Amino acid sequence: MTRPIPPDLGAQFKPVAGAVTAPRGFRAAGVAAGLKPSGAADLALIVSDSEAVGAGVFTTNQVKAACVTYNQSILAQGQPVRAILCTAGQANACTGEEGERNNAQLARWVAERLGIPAHQVLTASTGVIGQQLEMAKIKAALPHLIDSLSPAGGESAARAILTTDLVPKSTALEANIDGYTVRVGGIAKGSGMIYPNLATMLAFLTSDAAVDPPLWQQILKEAVDLSFNQITVDGDTSTNDMVLALANGQSGIPTVQAGTKAAQTLAEMVAQVCIHLAKAIARDGEGATKLLEIRVQGAPDDRSARQIARVIANSPLVKAAAFGGDPNWGRVAAAAGRAGIPFDSRLLEIRLGDFLLLEKGIPLPFDRQAACKYLKGDPVVFTVDLHQGPGQGVAWGCDLSYDYVRINAEYTT
Amino acid sequence: MTRPIPPDLGAQFKPVAGAVTAPRGFRAAGVAAGLKPSGAADLALIVSDSEAVGAGVFTTNQVKAACVTYNQSILAQGQPVRAILCTAGQANACTGEEGERNNAQLARWVAERLGIPAHQVLTASTGVIGQQLEMAKIKAALPHLIDSLSPAGGESAARAILTTDLVPKSTALEANIDGYTVRVGGIAKGSGMIYPNLATMLAFLTSDAAVDPPLWQQILKEAVDLSFNQITVDGDTSTNDMVLALANGQSGIPTVQAGTKAAQTLAEMVAQVCIHLAKAIARDGEGATKLLEIRVQGAPDDRSARQIARVIANSPLVKAAAFGGDPNWGRVAAAAGRAGIPFDSRLLEIRLGDFLLLEKGIPLPFDRQAACKYLKGDPVVFTVDLHQGPGQGVAWGCDLSYDYVRINAEYTT
Numbered sequence: 101m102t103r104p105i106p107p108d109l110g111a112q113f114k115p116v117a118g119a120v121t122a123p124r125g126f127r128a129a130g131v132a133a134g135l136k137p138s139g140a141a142d143l144a145l146i147v148s149d150s151e152a153v154g155a156g157v158f159t160t161n162q163v164k165a166a167c168v169t170y171n172q173s174i175l176a177q178g179q180p181v182r183a184i185l186c187t188a189g190q191a192n193a194c195t196g197e198e199g200e201r202n203n204a205q206l207a208r209w210v211a212e213r214l215g216i217p218a219h220q221v222l223t224a225s226t227g228v229i230g231q232q233l234e235m236a237k238i239k240a241a242l243p244h245l246i247d248s249l250s251p252a253g254g255e256s257a258a259r260a261i262l263t264t265d266l267v268p269k270s271t272a273l274e275a276n277i278d279g280y281t282v283r284v285g286g287i288a289k290g291s292g293m294i295y296p297n298l299a300t301m302l303a304f305l306t307s308d309a310a311v312d313p314p315l316w317q318q319i320l321k322e323a324v325d326l327s328f329n330q331i332t333v334d335g336d337t338s339t340n341d342m343v344l345a346l347a348n349g350q351s352g353i354p355t356v357q358a359g360t361k362a363a364q365t366l367a368e369m370v371a372q373v374c375i376h377l378a379k380a381i382a383r384d385g386e387g388a389t390k391l392l393e394i395r396v397q398g399a400p401d402d403r404s405a406r407q408i409a410r411v412i413a414n415s416p417l418v419k420a421a422a423f424g425g426d427p428n429w430g431r432v433a434a435a436a437g438r439a440g441i442p443f444d445s446r447l448l449e450i451r452l453g454d455f456l457l458l459e460k461g462i463p464l465p466f467d468r469q470a471a472c473k474y475l476k477g478d479p480v481v482f483t484v485d486l487h488q489g490p491g492q493g494v495a496w497g498c499d500l501s502y503d504y505v506r507i508n509a510e511y512t513t
Numbered sequence: 514m515t516r517p518i519p520p521d522l523g524a525q526f527k528p529v530a531g532a533v534t535a536p537r538g539f540r541a542a543g544v545a546a547g548l549k550p551s552g553a554a555d556l557a558l559i560v561s562d563s564e565a566v567g568a569g570v571f572t573t574n575q576v577k578a579a580c581v582t583y584n585q586s587i588l589a590q591g592q593p594v595r596a597i598l599c600t601a602g603q604a605n606a607c608t609g610e611e612g613e614r615n616n617a618q619l620a621r622w623v624a625e626r627l628g629i630p631a632h633q634v635l636t637a638s639t640g641v642i643g644q645q646l647e648m649a650k651i652k653a654a655l656p657h658l659i660d661s662l663s664p665a666g667g668e669s670a671a672r673a674i675l676t677t678d679l680v681p682k683s684t685a686l687e688a689n690i691d692g693y694t695v696r697v698g699g700i701a702k703g704s705g706m707i708y709p710n711l712a713t714m715l716a717f718l719t720s721d722a723a724v725d726p727p728l729w730q731q732i733l734k735e736a737v738d739l740s741f742n743q744i745t746v747d748g749d750t751s752t753n754d755m756v757l758a759l760a761n762g763q764s765g766i767p768t769v770q771a772g773t774k775a776a777q778t779l780a781e782m783v784a785q786v787c788i789h790l791a792k793a794i795a796r797d798g799e800g801a802t803k804l805l806e807i808r809v810q811g812a813p814d815d816r817s818a819r820q821i822a823r824v825i826a827n828s829p830l831v832k833a834a835a836f837g838g839d840p841n842w843g844r845v846a847a848a849a850g851r852a853g854i855p856f857d858s859r860l861l862e863i864r865l866g867d868f869l870l871l872e873k874g875i876p877l878p879f880d881r882q883a884a885c886k887y888l889k890g891d892p893v894v895f896t897v898d899l900h901q902g903p904g905q906g907v908a909w910g911c912d913l914s915y916d917y918v919r920i921n922a923e924y925t926t
Contacts, residue, residue, distance in 0.1 A: 161847060161851045162849070162852075162854070162858055163846050163847060163849070163850035163858040163861070164850075164858070194858070194871065194876060195875070230876040339846075339847055416829065420918055423918070429643075430641075433642070434576060434642070434751060434752055436575070436576070437575035437576035438574050438575075441575070443575050445607070446609070448576070458643075460609075461576075461607055462608070462609045462643075463607060500918060501918065502915055502918050504918070505833055505914065505915050505918055506915075
């Protein structure tokens with residue numbers, strides 16, 4: 101390996117507190133509007149004090165929630181944005197024209213109270229598919245939400261976007277770019293699709309970098325490909341999945357230009373933030389007891405490597421073996437082989453942690469007891485080398501446990 | 514719906530006993546060679562009394578067992594074949610050149626004892642990946658296997674090819690084609706990949722029809738696309754999957770020509786046999802408590818419909834909902850949407866049995882108690898209508914239960 105596999109890139113960046121409010125010029129808040137039966141916080145708002153460049157990556161599902169198509173049409177215009185409002189309780193998917201009207205109404209309400217145009221407010225929803233948003237409750241909670249906005253509100257917003265997640269997910273990194281202190285922060289929620297389709301992977305990123313819309317979109321898209329597109333809890337893609345990113349330039353750095361070292365550093369920061377959040381989502385998968393990391397190298401290209409890693413991480417047999425503590429290289433080999441990427445199985449090499457299990461396509465003797473012990477730990481790392489090219493990639497998942505079945509089978513709509 | 518969905522086609526054919534020995538001129542046997550620790554039958558042989566036309570459909574996995582590449586090279590030559598030998602215990606995959614030599618040796622041993630050329634013997638293996646075949650045990654058992662060949666041995670062979678399956682799977686159909694009584698029989702095994710990769714879907718078909726190699730191959734391929742390619746237990750594709758079919762012409766019918774009514778009838782019989790076996794495999798999936806049938810109609814074309822049906826049947830969330838008895842149309846809609854087939858979600862209709870759950874993309878009120886009761890039964894049928902074209906297709910799966918996790922997690926290699 102001549103190049104480091106992406107998750108190792110991040111050592112150069114300094115972790116800082118504050119999540120989405122770590123970068124300068126952002127405020128955030130999370131409050132309870134009564135959308136969740138539990139009474140927990142369920143309404144989050146992130147606001148940039150000045151106009152920000154927006155970027156977004158959205159679900160490829162044919163069934164799209166109202167907020168997805170709304171944000172796509174706003175971001176397509178390339179105009180500045182200021183805020184992201186997120187509701188947690190109803191997904192506002194499969195809700196027809198009434199759902200679209202409600203979504204646009206939310207943006208108008210927030211815009212009026214912030215004194216900005218409605219088209220500067222992005223929206224996100226997560227929760228039960230097929231239910232209309234509880235508009236009266238949201239309207240009643242908005243004044244309190246906006247009063248609560250704070251430059252220390254990042255973690256509060258991180259909690260308010262959760263549904264069935266067990267833990268909030270947030271991070272922020274800092275780097276010196278061309279003499280300026282630049283930060284990127286993020287929050288996310290995930291955890292599979294349960295409580296019928298309390299679905300959805302959401303992530304919101306902020307930065308005080310200055311960057312033009314096409315480069316910001318490209319940086320976000322590449323980071324998502326390395327991170328959120330490489331995690332899997334159960335292989336399902338939600339109607340509401342989205343990643344949004346705002347960059348407001350308040351670090352003072354001159355606009356970062358494509359092709360420069362500064363652009364490369366900013367891209368690596370965004371990728372590191374996304375990878376951190378993606379791993380946190382995978383680790384918090386429904387019923388998960390451990391993080392599963394699949395590293396693929398020696399593939400024809402990075403895209404092929406990432407594809408193979410994803411298929412292995414998504415194999416129920418590999419996931420069940422990780423839960424049971426079985427060093428089952430055969431399931432890994434079989435999953436790699438069905439990823440649609442041609443390779444010569446006579447060159448295949450598979451490692452579990454440091455244990456070499458398969459070399460040149462043939463199983464080797466190994467210390468089974470020690471390997472089983474390693475598998476009982478967290479995380480579990482499989483490394484697959486195709487020995488056929490420079491391509492490499494990583495995917496993350498979790499084990500498949502009795503609790504996954506319990507959570508998803510016992511709920512009644 | 515103007516056309517019947519494929520599984521309804523079969524009413525015109527008469528079920529008969531005998532499995533692969535129902536067609537004239539076939540003998541079969543299954544004996545115990547000691548390859549399975551349980552001592553159960555593990556060596557099966559099917560022999561045609563005269564030269565037969567062979568066809569085969571094989572795994573697309575990049576990691577292929579020795580028997581897969583061996584059969585592919587034999588069938589590519591289009592020459593007649595006479596026999597299929599199947600071993601159950603070791604998969605003979607990831608076994609290198611020694612595995613290839615052993616596989617060829619098996620064919621030679623059988624050929625010598627039958628007095629036929631070695632290239633008229635096809636081979637199949639199922640079992641643990643990475644273990645060499647136990648050649649001495651197989652060699653010792655061959656005389657008894659060949660002595661046991663019988664025109665009533667179809668069911669005996671059906672039992673000898675099983676690994677973790679709970680029940681043998683076999684069927685045979687009869688039809689009058691152009692005044693001749695023609696039969697098609699089949700046996701199969703499946704049941705997911707366990708006991709590390711006691712993998713593999715195998716099916717062997719026989720017929721006393723007379724047919725040229727290209728048409729026989731086409732008939733088998735189309736039947737597999739409607740059946741075995743539409744079932745899923747856990748989404749994994751094995752290193753050893755194969756479907757083989759022999760046609761020996763002993764019904765007396767003149768060679769069936771492509772494009773005729775006779776060819777159409779023969780193709781429907783082969784498809785029905787494959788669908789019967791495929792459903793039996795899905796119903797016998799690891800930990801399954803019921804069969805899940807997903808019918809898709811109104812798609813742009815049949816291929817798209819089958820793709821969507823497969824993705825729904827393979828969704829762990831849909832499978833867990835079926836186990837738990839939850840009428841969760843949202844999971845079905847979300848799975849349909851991520852199948853890679855564009856459709857307008859505002860036209861989407863979803864039924865559970867006779868319950869209309871979603872119409873024009875919007876959920877309808879329904880009798881929840883009655884729907885839950887329906888879901889407790891077996892089979893469970895979801896029908897998805899895209900209202901966008903004539904395409905239709907069906908896929909089968911099983912529910913996801915605690916036992917799936919137990920079987921796949923608790924085994925230690």
